[in-house]
Amino acid sequence: MKKMDNTTRYERLRERYMNGDLDRRGFLGLIGAAGLAYGVQTPFARYASAQNVSQVRFDGWGGVVSEAFRKYAFDPYTKKTGIEVVDGTFGGGDQYLSRVKASQPGEYNIAHLSGVFDYARYTGLGLNSELNEDNIPNLQYVIPKLIEPYRKISGGALSCVPYDYGTTGLAYNRKYISDDEVKEKGANILLDAAYKDKIAGWSDWRTRMWYAALQTGQDPNNATDVEACWDAVRQHRDLLLKYWTSGAELMSLLANEEIYVTEGWSGRIYALQEQGHDIGYMDPPNGFGWQECLFVLKGSPMEACEELLNFMLAPETSIAVAEGQNYPPALDPQKVDLGDKIPTLPAFDPTGKLNGLTFADPDYWNGHEQEWSQTMGRVQKGY
Template sequence: MPDCKNSLISTEFQPVPVRRTVYHCKTKKGNSMSENKGTMEARISRRNFNLLGLGSAAALVAMRAGPSWAAGEKITFYGYGGQSKKNMHEVVFTPFTQATGIEVVEGTFGDETEIITRLKSGGAGDLSVYSNAGFDMYKRYVDLGANSELNEDNIPNLKLVSQVLIEQMRKLTPNGKLSAIPYLYGTTGIAYNTKHVSREEAKKLGYKLLWDKRFSGKIALSNYALDRIWSAALYTGQDPNKLSDTNAIFAALREQRPLVKKYWESGSEVMDLLAKEEVVVAETWSTRAAALKKDNYPIEYLEPEQCQAWVQNLFVLKGAPMEPCEKLLDLMLKPEINFEYCMRTNNGSALDPRKTNFPDQLKNQPGFDPSGTFEGFNIPDGAYWAEQIDKLEPQWRRVARGA
């Protein structure tokens, strides 16, 4: 997902009206739900084991004991479309509305740069909560002065989240106050067709597989600048959170470019390329590799050493109704709800496996770390990449165009 520049930044967050496409989270039977296309939707088979009934019932019991809010209270949420939107509606927002009477007005964006652009233009209207990808983007919102301060006492399930993720987020605000909660994660690794690459060979090559001339014209890579620079840094022996030689990185990306069939823009695009065997090696998200494997394609997924782990957060903007938003965030971290959503979308849960019992499906998904410490993975440093991406992305765009 491309970033945008931090130019013309207002020092004061001022909400203004914005145009949006939404549907409402209702409890009446028979309401339809639009299926807007987004970049993080997951193509998954229907799962036989379903925790939703248990999770919803538990959530209702937990929330009925809480405070009541004024009639007509609303929360406005923005996130990705497709399966992400559908499952957020069914698993999270519907039980929340049933328990509290608070309506969740739901909208979608193509990527988060739309939110950044609105904030730079003066505000984000009545937007309350949205799905925030990565600590680098989180830091951008803090720098724009759009961050709220969560009352963690109102989010008791926060204690179940991996402290590695919480501490990284605290470091990005001057006073250590959280404006968001991590709720899921995944990795960006390498999917490969087992008819062309063996597991042993893939493991031995690691990131070199993305530069292997044997697969010229059969490689697909993410078009997101951070992903391209990250893998090239590891290929050239650098720390991706502390680049030492960007000339070597861009030289490696130029060397790689003739081998690439497609720099993909969405998860559905790379899945289609792999499923049709138009490519046999692809950088992709763990969620997409898991979906292909579920559908019995000859695909395996490699997470090389220091593979990038990315985190999805629910971010609450300054000026939002805090208590209702905090109640919603707490529900998202309730194990029954969180696990159900993650299993439906093939994501990893941000909850710590040492603090709660994970379902087998989540334990068997790519990227699962029983230690809860993300050992062996590397999470993009929010402060570092929020600053670096604006400098490096234009260089990557020139390489992508063939310069």
């Protein structure tokens, strides 16, 4: 016997009603009951169907990074496992967190998060999962220094695997600004009135305060004169053409010569250099170093996610993605041969110790997040 679908059921019901076999109250009652039954069973049906994983959702930074993931990781993974990777993009960790907060558990699975402070925030909000590291044997190739901070936050367990690292350094158009000038002025080149309206900056409050600390001669992880920092942020704002809000916008502003100098993400600047733009890049002393991780959110299909993480950490995948996105991978160069291109990438540390990079202290930055993000919103608009 042929199985009847819902449309046929409703059509038959309607036909009975139109023929006068069913009164209006009965008809509406049956429609209502059908709707109620569907509404009640749908959430459970979703959990039931979640056992049979056919896709994993991945969210990242878009642009060349996303392209690299798609080409070198997701497509081969789908080919191997049959599990589809649906990828979305975001402009920043805050934006993504807002989306996750508004979603149902399991809707978002893996995120390419930046910084240990994001890991701490997501964990603090109870959005963390617990990875079974036995399912991720490729974790053994990762630089230990990149794993430690995450373990410290989540009491020994991991909700993520480190994936890459980079810096937010000074990017400048060599046609107008020389390497020597940037070396001499350091972070203060962003406050040089000679380049008024040719300066840009990321709208991110952490980056602004980090650079403000450098500009006022303070430790970015422990600024004592916060007012001086805000004054520096205001001074920068008054010289600014635009706060950029995404990597694509950063690249567009530099490539089109709308601006001559900004701070920028090392991998994006390398991508511009690869495209033939004469853009210089320099990390000032105490420049902003960061590490990125692949964070698995609570409610995700863990085994499928762990398999994807292990696949992505495999040296051949990780190296291919790193070469595509231009950020050094989290793989330890002492354990894995990283090929020819990666050692030429900005921020790369051949020792695997990462002693030359200054990372953000999650306690310090998360402790100021509420106050400083709000103040930045005002300062940014001329207040």
